[in-house]
Amino acid sequence: MASSAEDSHDLISIQGADAASDISVNQFNEDRSREHELTSHLGRRPSLLPATAANDTYSPAFESNLKEMKEGLLLKKLSSSGSWRQYWFRFIPEKLQLVYFANKEDAIKGHVRRVVPIGYISVEKIEDEDRLFHKQIKTAHKQATFDICTLRIHIWTPLRLFTLSASSDEVANEWISAIESKLKTFSTEQDIKDKKEALIQLDPLLRRQYQFQRHQFHNILQSLESTGLFSLTPIDKCREGYLDMMKTDRSWKQYYVILFKDSFAYYDTEDKKFPKGVVSLESIFSIKIMEERKRLSTTITPTEPTSESSPKTSSVPRGPRVFRIVTPLRQFTFKAKHREAMKDWILALQQYSSSVSQVYNRDDDAIEGESVKDKKLVLLYQDEKGKTIRFKVKTDNVTMGRSTKCDVSLEDKKASRNHARLMISKKGVPILYDLGSMCGTEVNGKRITKTAIKNGDKLLLGGTEIIFCVENKTKKLFGIL
Numbered sequence: 001m002a003s004s005a006e007d008s009h010d011l012i013s014i015q016g017a018d019a020a021s022d023i024s025v026n027q028f029n030e031d032r033s034r035e036h037e038l039t040s041h042l043g044r045r046p047s048l049l050p051a052t053a054a055n056d057t058y059s060p061a062f063e064s065n066l067k068e069m070k071e072g073l074l075l076k077k078l079s080s081s082g083s084w085r086q087y088w089f090r091f092i093p094e095k096l097q098l099v100y101f102a103n104k105e106d107a108i109k110g111h112v113r114r115v116v117p118i119g120y121i122s123v124e125k126i127e128d129e130d131r132l133f134h135k136q137i138k139t140a141h142k143q144a145t146f147d148i149c150t151l152r153i154h155i156w157t158p159l160r161l162f163t164l165s166a167s168s169d170e171v172a173n174e175w176i177s178a179i180e181s182k183l184k185t186f187s188t189e190q191d192i193k194d195k196k197e198a199l200i201q202l203d204p205l206l207r208r209q210y211q212f213q214r215h216q217f218h219n220i221l222q223s224l225e226s227t228g229l230f231s232l233t234p235i236d237k238c239r240e241g242y243l244d245m246m247k248t249d250r251s252w253k254q255y256y257v258i259l260f261k262d263s264f265a266y267y268d269t270e271d272k273k274f275p276k277g278v279v280s281l282e283s284i285f286s287i288k289i290m291e292e293r294k295r296l297s298t299t300i301t302p303t304e305p306t307s308e309s310s311p312k313t314s315s316v317p318r319g320p321r322v323f324r325i326v327t328p329l330r331q332f333t334f335k336a337k338h339r340e341a342m343k344d345w346i347l348a349l350q351q352y353s354s355s356v357s358q359v360y361n362r363d364d365d366a367i368e369g370e371s372v373k374d375k376k377l378v379l380l381y382q383d384e385k386g387k388t389i390r391f392k393v394k395t396d397n398v399t400m401g402r403s404t405k406c407d408v409s410l411e412d413k414k415a416s417r418n419h420a421r422l423m424i425s426k427k428g429v430p431i432l433y434d435l436g437s438m439c440g441t442e443v444n445g446k447r448i449t450k451t452a453i454k455n456g457d458k459l460l461l462g463g464t465e466i467i468f469c470v471e472n473k474t475k476k477l478f479g480i481l
Contacts, residue, residue, distance in 0.1 A: 027208070031205045031208055031209055032209070034201075034205060035202065035205050035206070035209070038198045038199075038201055038202045038205070039156065039161065039202070040158070041194070041195065041198045042119060042120045042122075042156040042195055042198050042199065042202070043119035043120065043156040043157045043158045043159065043160075043161075044119050044158065045096075045117060045118075045119055045158065046096065046119070046183065046186035046187040046191060047186075047187065047188060047191055048185075048186045048187060048188060049096060049186045069090060069091065069092060069093065070090070070091040070093075070174075070175065070178050071088065071089060071090040071091070071107070072088070072089065072171070072175075073086055073087070073088060073089070073166075073167065074086075074087060074089045074100070074164050074165070074166055074175070075087075075164060075165045075166070076100065076162065076163070076164055077152075077162075077163040077164070077165070079160070084165070087100040087101060087102065087103075087113065088100065088101045088102070088103055088104045088106070088107045089101075089164075089175075090107065091175070091178055091179060093178070093182045096117070096118045096182055096183065096186055097115055097116060097117050097118060098115075098116040098118060098155065098162075098179075099112055099114075099115050099116070100112075100113050100114060100116070101113055116155060116157055116162055117157050117158065118155055118156075118157065118179060118183065119156045119157055119158060120155075120156040120183070120195050120199075121153065121154065121155055121156070121176065121179050121180060121183060122154045122156070122199055123151055123152070123153060123154070123176060124151070124152040124154060125150055125151060125152075126150045126151075126152060127150075148168075149165050149166050149167065149168050149169055149171075149172055150169055151165065151166070151169055151172040151173070151176075152164070152165055153165065153166075153172060153175065153176060155179075235260050235261075236260070236261070236405070237258050237259070237260065237403075237405060238259045238260060238261060238348055238351075238352060239258075239259040239344070239345065239348040239418065240256070240257065240258040240259065240403070240417055240418055241256070241257060241341075241345075241416065241417065241418050241435060241436055241437075242254055242255070242256055242257070242269070242337075242416075242436065242438070243255060243257045243266075243334045243335065243336060243345070243436075244334065244335040244336075245266065245332060245333065245334055245335075246333035246334075246335070252335060254269055255267060255268065255269065255276065256268075256269055256272055257334070259345075259348055259349065259352070260352075261281075261352050262280065262281055262282070262352070263278055263279060263280050263281055264278075264279055264281065264349075265277065265278045265279075279325070279327060279332070281349070281352055281353035282353070282354075283327045283328060283329075284325055284326065284327055284349070284353050285326045285327060285328070286326045287323055287324070287325055287326070287346055287349060287350075288323065288324045288326065289320055289322070289323050289342075289346075290320070290322040290323060290324055290333065291320065291322070320339055320342070321335055321336045321337070321338055321339050321341070321342045322334070322335045322336075322342070323336075323342055323345070323346060325349070336436050337434075337436035337437075338434070338436065338449045339449065340433050340434060340435075340436075340449040340450045341434065341435055341436025341449070342436075344421065344433065344435050344436075345436075367425065367429055367431055367450075367451075367452050368429070368452065369429035369430070369431070369452025369453070369454065370429065370452075370454045370455070371427055371428035371429055372424065372428050372429075372430055372470060373428035375470050375471070376392065376393075376470065376471035377392070377393035377430070377468070377469070377470060377471065378390055378391065378392055378393065378468075378469055378470075378471050379391040379393065379398075379400075379408060379422075379466050379467070379468060380466065380467040380469065381408075381410075381464055381465060381466040381467070382464075382465075383411060384411045384412070391407075391408050392471075393422070393424075395407075396423060396424035397421065397422075397423050397424075398421065398422040398423075399418065399420075399421050400415075400419055400420045400421070400422065400461055400466070401415055401416055401417050401418045401419035401420070401435075401437075401461070402415045402416060402417045402419065402462075403417040403418060406418065406419075408466075410461065410462065410464050412461070412462045412463050412464045413462070413463075414439050414462030414463040414464075415437070415439070415461050415462030415463070415464060416435070416436075416437035416438050416439070416462070418435050418437075419434075419435060419437040419441065419461045419462065420432060420433060420434055420435055420437065420441045420459070420461055421433045421435055422453075422468075429452050430452065430453050430454075430468065431450065431451070431452050431453070432448065432450070432451055432452075432453050432459060432468075433449070433450050434448060434449045434450070437461070437462070439461075439462050441459065441460065441461055442459070442460040443457055443458070443459055443460075444457055444458055445458075445460075453468050454468075455468065455469050455470045456468070456469055
């Protein structure tokens with residue numbers, strides 16, 4: 001029986017549920033009770049189905065005699081997570097049941113995942129693009145060819161609802177027509193009429209439940225957002241990187257710290273999804289620079305992040321690198337990799353916290369070097385495909401690292417997310433700062449934390465070499481350009 005989803009299938013849609021009015025918890029529970037009654041009716045097996053075919057067992061020998069059997073790949077929505085998974089399905093028309101297998105090979109061997117006894121079928125047409133659906137399919141089934149399918153097939157059974165989709169609307173309609181044809185064969189006209197009426201009554205219940213659940217879910221999200229665990233909208237990261245934090249036993253543990261405009265959070269290095277702690281910048285009383293004691297520095301046991309290489313041995317003098325953040329409830333003592341990294345963190349905290357007094361000011365003017373005032377600067381490097389990139393320095397503050405938020409974003413696993421910073425002092429001197437990167441920063445083969453650079457200097461960030469040059473001398477220095 002050929003038919004289109006728009007005219008002959010029973011359509012369910014929960015689009016526009018936002019416009020529904022709020023409902024009480026009592027109304028919600030009443031709706032759930034009525035919903036259970038209606039779904040049980042929809043899942044009831046057809047009255048004309050032969051007793052020999054009414055059992056829900058599967059027999060490969062039985063299906064071998066069927067000429068009308070249909071099989072192929074379908075996608076099933078997982079009720080637990082809402083994600084989609086691909087299975088090999090068979091439709092057994094004489095028993096009005098779907099049988100699915102993990103894959104075609106298991107189907108040949110008869111290794112059944114589940115038998116789905118069909119009580120009724122309805123179809124939902126997705127008006128808006130289901131981006132999550134297509135993303136999941138593209139990620140999980142790279143070898144399968146899936147077009148845009150706007151149909152969702154709902155199979156009502158005595159115990160639960162199965163939601164399926166296909167590789168295209170055309171394929172979905174073939175399955176729908178095959179199932180509808182046999183369903184009408186085994187159902188009386190009154191059965192079909194009653195189930196259509198049940199489906200109509202079910203639609204507003206689903207709308208109200210969706211609206212109520214959405215409202216409750218939104219309240220939960222807002223409550224969690226107020227704790228600082230996460231935000232409903234993306235938040236720009238102002239600074240991020242690894243810092244060691246002093247524990248109660250005065251030993252050190254490494255955390256991944258992210259500074260936002262109104263707070264900072266620290267995460268376990270092995271799990272960066274949820275923070276171990278969040279501190280509002282408004283609660284900070286002061287920031288103090290501490291003298292690092294030798295007995296403390298020997299107890300550090302950092303956990304090296306798996307995505308970044310171990311740091312090289314360095315002879316660069318570290319100097320003071322421990323600072324303490326004081327809040328009404330607690331003091332946080334952090335240790336940076338070196339003094340310049342500590343200064344960068346403190347300067348960032350000073351910038352976004354109005355309650356913090358000035359601990360540091362930029363001392364760039366004290367560094368001597370060649371001025372590049374009124375000259376065009378370029379950073380030259382090669383990307384992972386070997387293509388030469390020319391980055392024109394247009395500001396006096398350029399960040400470099402693996403993060404996409406950096407001005408110079410490097411596709412280099414050895415580079416830290418916030419690896420280095422290039423600043424132009426008031427005197428016009430270009431100064432390169434290492435930001436406490438795991439692998440360190442080198443200029444012309446020498447490990448640095450802060451140094452003035454000049455035309456032609458070779459900077460090494462992780463595994464990426466960057467050449468700093470004045471544009472009007474580039475052709476002379478680099479004849480390949």
